[in-house]
Amino acid sequence: MDAIYFLVQQMMFFSIPLLIVxxxxxxxxxxxxxxxxxxxxxxTGAFVSILFISNLQSVMSGQALLLLAILVAVVSGxxxxxxxxxAAINLRSDQTISGTALxxxxxxxxxxxxxxxxxxxxxxxxFTNTFRIPSVPVLGDIPVLGPLLFQNAYxxxxxxxxxxxxxxxxxxxxxxxxxxRSCGEHPQAADSVGINVYKMRYAGVMISGALAGxxxxxxxxxxxxxxxxxxxxxxxxxxxxxxxxxWKPLRILLAAFFFGLMKTIASAYSGIPVLQDxxxxxxxxxxxxxxxxxxxxxxxxxxxxxxxxxxxxxxxxQR
Amino acid sequence: MxxxxxxxxxxxxxxxxxxxxxxAGFVILLISNPANAVRGLWxxxxxxxxxxxxxxxxxxxxxxxxxxTGLSVGFAFKTGMxxxxxxxxxxxxxxxxxxxxxxxxxxxxxxxWIVALMMGALAGMAWGMIVGLFKALLNVHEVITSIMLNYxxxxxxxxxxxxxxxxxxxxxxxxxxxxxxxxxxxxxxxxFFILKGKYHDASSVNAGILIAIGIALLMYVLLNKTTFGFxxxxxGYNRHASRYAGxxxxxxxxxxxxxxxxxxxxxxxxxxxxxxSGMHIHVEEVLAAQGFNxxxxxxxxxxxxxxxxxxGLFIAHITVGGAYLQSLRYMKEIIEVIIxxxxxxxxxxxxxxxxxxxxxxxxxxxxxxxxKPEEES
Numbered sequence: 001m002d003a004i005y006f007l008v009q010q011m012m013f014f015s016i017p018l019l020i021v022x023x024x025x026x027x028x029x030x031x032x033x034x035x036x037x038x039x040x041x042x043x044t045g046a047f048v049s050i051l052f053i054s055n056l057q058s059v060m061s062g063q064a065l066l067l068l069a070i071l072v073a074v075v076s077g078x079x080x081x082x083x084x085x086x087a088a089i090n091l092r093s094d095q096t097i098s099g100t101a102l103x104x105x106x107x108x109x110x111x112x113x114x115x116x117x118x119x120x121x122x123x124x125x126x127f128t129n130t131f132r133i134p135s136v137p138v139l140g141d142i143p144v145l146g147p148l149l150f151q152n153a154y155x156x157x158x159x160x161x162x163x164x165x166x167x168x169x170x171x172x173x174x175x176x177x178x179x180x181r182s183c184g185e186h187p188q189a190a191d192s193v194g195i196n197v198y199k200m201r202y203a204g205v206m207i208s209g210a211l212a213g214x215x216x217x218x219x220x221x222x223x224x225x226x227x228x229x230x231x232x233x234x235x236x237x238x239x240x241x242x243x244x245x246x247w248k249p250l251r252i253l254l255a256a257f258f259f260g261l262m263k264t265i266a267s268a269y270s271g272i273p274v275l276q277d278x279x280x281x282x283x284x285x286x287x288x289x290x291x292x293x294x295x296x297x298x299x300x301x302x303x304x305x306x307x308x309x310x311x312x313x314x315x316x317x318q319r
Numbered sequence: 320m321x322x323x324x325x326x327x328x329x330x331x332x333x334x335x336x337x338x339x340x341x342x343a344g345f346v347i348l349l350i351s352n353p354a355n356a357v358r359g360l361w362x363x364x365x366x367x368x369x370x371x372x373x374x375x376x377x378x379x380x381x382x383x384x385x386x387x388t389g390l391s392v393g394f395a396f397k398t399g400m401x402x403x404x405x406x407x408x409x410x411x412x413x414x415x416x417x418x419x420x421x422x423x424x425x426x427x428x429x430x431x432w433i434v435a436l437m438m439g440a441l442a443g444m445a446w447g448m449i450v451g452l453f454k455a456l457l458n459v460h461e462v463i464t465s466i467m468l469n470y471x472x473x474x475x476x477x478x479x480x481x482x483x484x485x486x487x488x489x490x491x492x493x494x495x496x497x498x499x500x501x502x503x504x505x506x507x508x509x510x511f512f513i514l515k516g517k518y519h520d521a522s523s524v525n526a527g528i529l530i531a532i533g534i535a536l537l538m539y540v541l542l543n544k545t546t547f548g549f550x551x552x553x554x555g556y557n558r559h560a561s562r563y564a565g566x567x568x569x570x571x572x573x574x575x576x577x578x579x580x581x582x583x584x585x586x587x588x589x590x591x592x593x594x595x596s597g598m599h600i601h602v603e604e605v606l607a608a609q610g611f612n613x614x615x616x617x618x619x620x621x622x623x624x625x626x627x628x629x630x631g632l633f634i635a636h637i638t639v640g641g642a643y644l645q646s647l648r649y650m651k652e653i654i655e656v657i658i659x660x661x662x663x664x665x666x667x668x669x670x671x672x673x674x675x676x677x678x679x680x681x682x683x684x685x686x687x688x689x690x691k692p693e694e695e696s
């Protein structure tokens with residue numbers, strides 16, 4: 001039983017950032033803008049917010065500091081994503097161009113700035129992890145569910161799940177969501193009934209920036225004690241989760257958990273007696289999440305369809 | 320005539336992006352350390368020349384793999400596919416060519432490296448073809464397959480190296496390829512060197528750059544002068560229209576990804592069979608950066624094989640220049656920021672092209688207006 005608790009707790013560390021970032025990507029793509037800059041935005045959000053923590057941890061700590069850092073990550077990610085929005089929407093350029101540019105700029109700039117801004121001149125930004133919750137009061141004591149979900153947890157896990165619920169509601173149950181989706185499917189039609197396509201697409205990209213920035217922070221906090229200008233390709237994996245989830249919130253949630261579980265097994269198999277005894281080399285285990293995803297995709301993608309206008313610049317003059 | 324004009328305005332847009340990116344880089348230099356900023360910019364512009372002919376040789380050496388991955392990404396773009404998997408294809412190509420380079424020593428000397436290179440190309444081709452097959456037959460988005468295959472390639476190669484007798488466990492890398500499998504220098508080391516006393520300090524440049532440029536020219540012919548290339552491009556422009564015209568979309572997708580994979584596979588082979596820093600593979604859990612840099616090269620070169628040769632050389636040039644920035648107390652990461660900014664500014668190309676075309680039109684109208692009275696008189 002302990003092994004299962006451990007597995008689920010670990011899984012959250014992998015799945016939640018993927019979930020948050022993939023949901024972000026969903027808002028952008030459903031508004032009609034492909035966002036391959038997720039990786040770069042994650043790096044930016046993580047860098048700014050971890051630098052923030054690193055500078056403020058002498059005066060405050062714990063959940064208050066984490067919540068402030070979350071705000072910083074959200075804002076910095078959103079501001080950075082504006083660069084992508086401007087190129088993709090106003091300049092009507094190929095959307096892979098600005099995405100690639102942002103992915104290149106973010107890690108290099110993070111190293112450059114870290115070495116310039118930090119008194120010791122190193123590129124790693126160190127922080128002390130004071131954010132882990134050993135056991136949530138009351139909830140942590142529930143049998144089974146307690147250890148499964150409310151022990152050894154981070155507040156970011158619950159924020160991630162909350163973001164999922166809100167995203168699904170906003171996308172399918174609000175006027176804003178309907179308008180956003182229409183801009184990703186048929187912007188000309190949306191425009192003809194008075195929806196401002198440019199504005200909706202800006203909203204989509206900015207939400208993706210906010211969530212990707214947050215995802216960067218959420219990824220770094222439980223897995224490390226410093227930030228070294230990388231999120232290990234999680235932005236690209238989130239892109240994969242988004243496509244695996246067929247641009248739909250619930251499927252994205254399932255895809256993120258599926259991938260996170262596989263990834264946990266791959267990295268923690270030595271702690272699980274059954275898997276350890278099999279004697280399979282670690283490199284094979286590390287391949288499992290990716291192979292499993294490919295196999296799952298082979299069976300589930302028949303009807304997969306990206307938002308129809310996703311990646312197509314909208315030109316009002318061509319209506 | 321119109322085509323030439325369009326290509327020209329596209330090129331001038333790329334040049335403007337480069338100028339704007341360098342200016343922005345200069346501003347960053349000014350902010351971080353004003354005293355050395357001018358010398359810093361000059362160092363970047365000098366690039367390889369900071370170290371004379373040897374430095375220029377290094378530029379060619381670094382340009383080789385990114386020209387190949389640029390061609391790979393650019394080729395896939397032409398068929399409307401985004402090949403974010405050049406990294407995995409490169410690593411598979413590199414691994415197979417190293418394997419052949421180490422083990423197939425029964426091959427006669429001159430043939431060994433050529434066979435190793437070709438096997439690398441085939442391996443990359445197979446890896447790229449999986450992406451095409453998944454897309455064409457199972458409707459799986461090429462981006463997700465590519466990303467998964469990048470990681471599978473990474474761990475698979477580490478696994479295969481460790482279980483084979485290729486493994487040098489002390490250095491945690493594969494053993495070096497046989498001398499016959501190393502790409503010849505083709506006399507380039509007699510051109511790109513500097514003299515240290517009487518000692519020829521030659522650069523790492525080798526025949527790889529000639530192969531890369533040769534393949535780029537081949538791709539240019541394939542895309543622009545053959546029916547096959549036309550079909551691939553037609554699918555990229557408008558897949559519905561091309562289907563109507565009787566072009567098999569599935570076949571185009573599969574072959575295009577296979578060729579793109581093959582190009583990236585050659586990149587890997589040229590990297591790991593190169594004399595100097597190549598010849599073996601380190602066992603580490605990092606995706607090769609050259610694959611992702613290929614995206615930048617392809618975008619800046621507007622996916623045209625000839626453009627890609629120049630952008631590959633340019634990016635290698637300022638990257639080599641960046642290494643010399645450290646003596647001026649700047650960090651070399653600024654080069655990547657500048658490259659990123661240049662690519663970002665190339666997104667303005669549509670705007671710039673419109674502006675140029677509009678200015679041309681205005682000038683023509685004006686000229687016509689001036690012509691008219693003379694005609695009447």
